[in-house]
Amino acid sequence: MSDAPKGPRIIVEDAAVAPRLDFQWEQAVVPVAAPKVPSRWSGLGRAAAGAAVLGLGLAALDATNFVIDQFGRGPVQGWATAGVVVAGFGLLASGAWREVRGLFSIRAVERARAAFAREDLPAARAEALRWAGGVAEAASLQPALRQAGSTGELRALLEGGPLLVLDAQAVALGRAAAVQSFAVTAVSPSPGLDALVFTWRGVRLVRQVAALHGLRPGLLGTMALLRRTLLDAATVAATDVAVDAAARALLSNKLLEQFAGEAAAGAVAARRMLRLSKVAAEACRIVPPTP
Amino acid sequence: MPVDPLGGLNDVLRGVEKLGRDLIGQPRIRLAVTGLTRAGKTVFITSLVANLLAAGRGRRTLPLFEAAAGGRLRSVRLVPSASEALPRFDVEAHLAALAADPPAWPGRTDDLSTLELTLELDRPGAFGGMLGSLIGSRTVTLELLDYPGEWLLDLPMLDQDYAAWSAETLRRLRRGERAASVRDFLAWVEALPAGATADESLARRGHALYRDALRECRDGLGFRFLQPGRVLNPGPRGETPLLWFFPLPYPSGGGLASLMAQRHAAYVAAQRAEFFEPFFRRFDRQAVLVDVLGALHAGQAAFEDTAEALAAIAAALRYGGGWWDWLVGAGVARVAFAATKADHVPGRQRDALAALLGTLVAAPQGRAAEAGVATSVHALASLRCTEDAVATLDGRPVAAVRGTLLATGQSAKVYPGEIPLRPPEPGFWEHGFFEMPEFQPPKLDAAGGSGVPHLGLDALLAALIGDLL
Ligand SMILES: Nc1nc2c(ncn2[C@@H]2O[C@H](COP(=O)(O)OP(=O)(O)O)[C@@H](O)[C@H]2O)c(=O)[nH]1
Ligand SMILES: [Mg+2]
Numbered sequence: 001m002s003d004a005p006k007g008p009r010i011i012v013e014d015a016a017v018a019p020r021l022d023f024q025w026e027q028a029v030v031p032v033a034a035p036k037v038p039s040r041w042s043g044l045g046r047a048a049a050g051a052a053v054l055g056l057g058l059a060a061l062d063a064t065n066f067v068i069d070q071f072g073r074g075p076v077q078g079w080a081t082a083g084v085v086v087a088g089f090g091l092l093a094s095g096a097w098r099e100v101r102g103l104f105s106i107r108a109v110e111r112a113r114a115a116f117a118r119e120d121l122p123a124a125r126a127e128a129l130r131w132a133g134g135v136a137e138a139a140s141l142q143p144a145l146r147q148a149g150s151t152g153e154l155r156a157l158l159e160g161g162p163l164l165v166l167d168a169q170a171v172a173l174g175r176a177a178a179v180q181s182f183a184v185t186a187v188s189p190s191p192g193l194d195a196l197v198f199t200w201r202g203v204r205l206v207r208q209v210a211a212l213h214g215l216r217p218g219l220l221g222t223m224a225l226l227r228r229t230l231l232d233a234a235t236v237a238a239t240d241v242a243v244d245a246a247a248r249a250l251l252s253n254k255l256l257e258q259f260a261g262e263a264a265a266g267a268v269a270a271r272r273m274l275r276l277s278k279v280a281a282e283a284c285r286i287v288p289p290t291p
Numbered sequence: 292m293p294v295d296p297l298g299g300l301n302d303v304l305r306g307v308e309k310l311g312r313d314l315i316g317q318p319r320i321r322l323a324v325t326g327l328t329r330a331g332k333t334v335f336i337t338s339l340v341a342n343l344l345a346a347g348r349g350r351r352t353l354p355l356f357e358a359a360a361g362g363r364l365r366s367v368r369l370v371p372s373a374s375e376a377l378p379r380f381d382v383e384a385h386l387a388a389l390a391a392d393p394p395a396w397p398g399r400t401d402d403l404s405t406l407e408l409t410l411e412l413d414r415p416g417a418f419g420g421m422l423g424s425l426i427g428s429r430t431v432t433l434e435l436l437d438y439p440g441e442w443l444l445d446l447p448m449l450d451q452d453y454a455a456w457s458a459e460t461l462r463r464l465r466r467g468e469r470a471a472s473v474r475d476f477l478a479w480v481e482a483l484p485a486g487a488t489a490d491e492s493l494a495r496r497g498h499a500l501y502r503d504a505l506r507e508c509r510d511g512l513g514f515r516f517l518q519p520g521r522v523l524n525p526g527p528r529g530e531t532p533l534l535w536f537f538p539l540p541y542p543s544g545g546g547l548a549s550l551m552a553q554r555h556a557a558y559v560a561a562q563r564a565e566f567f568e569p570f571f572r573r574f575d576r577q578a579v580l581v582d583v584l585g586a587l588h589a590g591q592a593a594f595e596d597t598a599e600a601l602a603a604i605a606a607a608l609r610y611g612g613g614w615w616d617w618l619v620g621a622g623v624a625r626v627a628f629a630a631t632k633a634d635h636v637p638g639r640q641r642d643a644l645a646a647l648l649g650t651l652v653a654a655p656q657g658r659a660a661e662a663g664v665a666t667s668v669h670a671l672a673s674l675r676c677t678e679d680a681v682a683t684l685d686g687r688p689v690a691a692v693r694g695t696l697l698a699t700g701q702s703a704k705v706y707p708g709e710i711p712l713r714p715p716e717p718g719f720w721e722h723g724f725f726e727m728p729e730f731q732p733p734k735l736d737a738a739g740g741s742g743v744p745h746l747g748l749d750a751l752l753a754a755l756i757g758d759l760l
Binding site for chain 1: 345347348349350351352365366394415416426427588675676677678682684691693694695696699700701702703704705706707708722723725727728731732733734735736741742743744
């Protein structure tokens with residue numbers, strides 16, 4: 001230690017100009033399949049699950065006991081009660097199943113977008129193929145998707161074909177909703193009613209647009225989609241120009257022009273509907289918006 | 292302590308906002324990167340942003356950080372500019388210059404610039420993903436600020452009056468009497484009569500001498516505790532008459548002394564309003580970057596000066612812990628100290644470098660710990676430019692590093708000397724001064740899609756913001 005050379009030193013190795021160091025960084029950091037992290041139930045999750053198990057389980061036990069009691073009274077009463085119980089629980093289960101499926105389909109969109117953002121070709125291709133399988137407008141694209149060599153190519157295929165068609169259809173849906181809400185707000189007596197109609201029509205529009213993209217959102221799924229749509233709406237002010245043009249074209253209709261003077265509120269509602277269709281379509285796309 | 296009612300109100304508002312954001316899982320974190328001039332702040336922020344963006348694309352550039360995130364990191368985005376009045380920190384330009392042929396390090400920073408980064412994460416727990424699509428995923432927004440390191444040394448001036456500042460500054464300046472321009476200034480100022488009049492040409496003359504002395508202290512002697520910071524780095528507006536003051540041996544008379552005191556007060560007020568209040572009054576995490584090796588090689592005086600500067604800055608910052616901070620939820624949660632340019636020493640000496648940093652920042656670390664802040668010490672290379680090698684010196688093999696010199700493009704081995712674990716004995720400095728050569732950055736992808744090579748950035752980030760993920 002003490003006999004180590006004192007003081008720092010620079011030793012030039014070679015008079016010639018050397019190439020830059022290369023750590024092969026790009027290759028060293030290429031993505032690998034992320035290790036699955038075991039996820040644990042949170043305290044709140046456990047409590048909720050416990051409550052659900054207790055509620056449903058006890059109800060089921062109760063119902064079973066009741067059915068057995070009824071059989072004691074006679075076969076007719078027994079079978080009738082069993083039928084009622086099975087139908088009731090069956091409807092509950094199918095409803096829950098649809099909700100979960102709806103939420104899963106929204107999650108699939110997010111997965112696909114993340115894969116595109118990561119430029120993770122295998123995952124993006126798998127998601128695109130799965131999506132194309134469920135959307136009529138994209139079914140014919142599957143062979144080309146299978147051949148795509150980069151996420152950019154996948155994106156070009158999707159954006160140039162089916163997504164263009166779907167966007168046009170979403171605009172058409174939006175226009176229909178806009179005309180309807182314009183008409184309703186023009187004749188409705190109270191602003192409260194306007195708001196109600198607008199909300200109901202808006203939610204329906206979002207679900208219609210989602211269906212175009214092969215999503216079947218249940219109640220929870222619709223909520224998730226609405227949240228995303230409203231979040232996106234804040235960021236797509238730029239599309240307002242297009243929306244304004246469409247609204248103007250719509251309102252220059254001879255019949256509607258009669259109203260437009262006194263029904264400025266209706267014009268606003270119509271414009272909002274058009275915009276909503278646009279943003280909803282944006283939120284349902286399986287490719288992320290281009291930055 | 293609430294200093295003024297307006298600042299206090301601000302604290303309350305920000306406290307409420309912070310609480311709300313934490314509740315919905317979208318915290319917003321101001322990360323203060325503090326470091327003296329040439330400590331490596333600009334390179335650090337560039338590397339941090341490039342590597343986080345790459346990690347958001349799934350690249351494994353920050354393994355320890357991703358482990359801290361439990362594999363839940365989904366994407367990382369730069370927040371698009373809105374209507375900020377400050378320039379935007381230009382990561383793309385810095386990366387392009389580093390990757391270019393020939394490469395260039397970022398130039399001297401002479402203005403403030405900011406950037407915000409949003410990390411999007413799955414919510415934790417078995418149903419985190421589901422919950423995320425229902426109520427939105429967790430997002431952590433990081434606010435970053437780059438600024439000239441010289442200005443940081445104005446923070447200790449905020450609580451001093453002119454007389455106290457003069458005495459302190461002259462005392463420190465005398466340690467630099469090796470430098471000719473320092474001797475010139477000291478001789479001139481000590482020859483001034485006690486009752487010198489407030490003559491403008493006298494003030495300008497003194498200022499010019501003082502400025503030259505400060506410059507030589509910074510560039511020739513490696514000193515950092517030099518005030519006022521704007522004399523060394525006036526910023527985009529250039530020099531203003533506000534800057535034309537300097538320390539006097541008789542600071543409390545009339546005439547020249549009162550003119551100097553006026554300007555000093557105005558300068559302090561301006562720095563408080565433009566630099567300290569908006570950016571350093573309140574922050575959540577802090578990375579303190581220190582060029583330990585540079586200070587060590589610049590000699591004992593520079594080394595002690597650096598320690599003193601770091602302690603003075605820490606004393607001027609607000610770490611929380613008081614009742615008011617507790618009430619409004621202000622205060623810093625974590626501080627990470629990092630010895631930058633750790634690629635200047637071979638692998639097995641990096642622990643020694645971190646240990647030396649630990650003793651160098653003992654005072655700031657103690658002050659943070661007193662306020663209940665968690666601290667950690669790291670060795671860091673934001674942009675790794677060397678590989679480990681063995682050199683033969685005086686017939687003996689020693690651990691060294693090999694890199695390409697920026698100036699000549701030649702490959703060279705550098706033996707950085709023995710890194711002591713503790714502030715060394717005076718005898719250590721006998722070998723004289725040494726300046727580490729600048730190395731060329733390694734081969735980089737100009738688009739920066741894969742981040743940049745680094746040492747220890749992931750460990751630092753995990754320690755600093757890992758708990759937020
Ligand atoms: N080898 C090496 N040099 C570095 C590193 N970070 C900074 N430097 C050097 O330190 C200089 C100053 O860095 P900079 O970020 O501009 O310092 P700032 O004044 O704190 O912003 C750069 O020009 C580089 O030469 C690093 O990680 N490795
Ligand atoms: Mg800088």
